[in-house]
Amino acid sequence: MKELTLDDLRSLMRLSAGEDESIDLDGDIIDTTFKDLAYDSLAVLEMASRLERDWGVIVPDEVAATLETPRAVLDYVNERAAVN
Incomplete structure (x- = not known):
């Protein structure tokens, strides 16, 4: 499986909850909290559901609640994807 990139995650974020017009998702958001x-x-739970469906990586609800930044999500998903 290919690596989940920040651009991939941005797309999932937009699909999961849209985009607040006051927030620039195309900016440097990697360490910005959700x-x-x-x-x-x-x-975040909707994003986790999409990650499972689209990327095949299960993100349990209790784990999703601890992933506070895009970097944390990327690290979590890409570490598990490498094992599969």
Whole structure:
């Protein structure tokens, strides 16, 4: 499986909860918290669901709640994808 990139994740974020017009997802968001990006826990859970469906990586709800930044999601998904 190919590596999940920040651009891939941005697309998933937009599909999961849209995009707050005051937030520039195309900017340097890798270490910005989802809270600061205006993504609530439901949006993060939706993103986790899409990661499972589209990327084949299971992100349990209790794990998704601990992934606070795009970097954390990328690290989690890419580490598990490398094992599969």
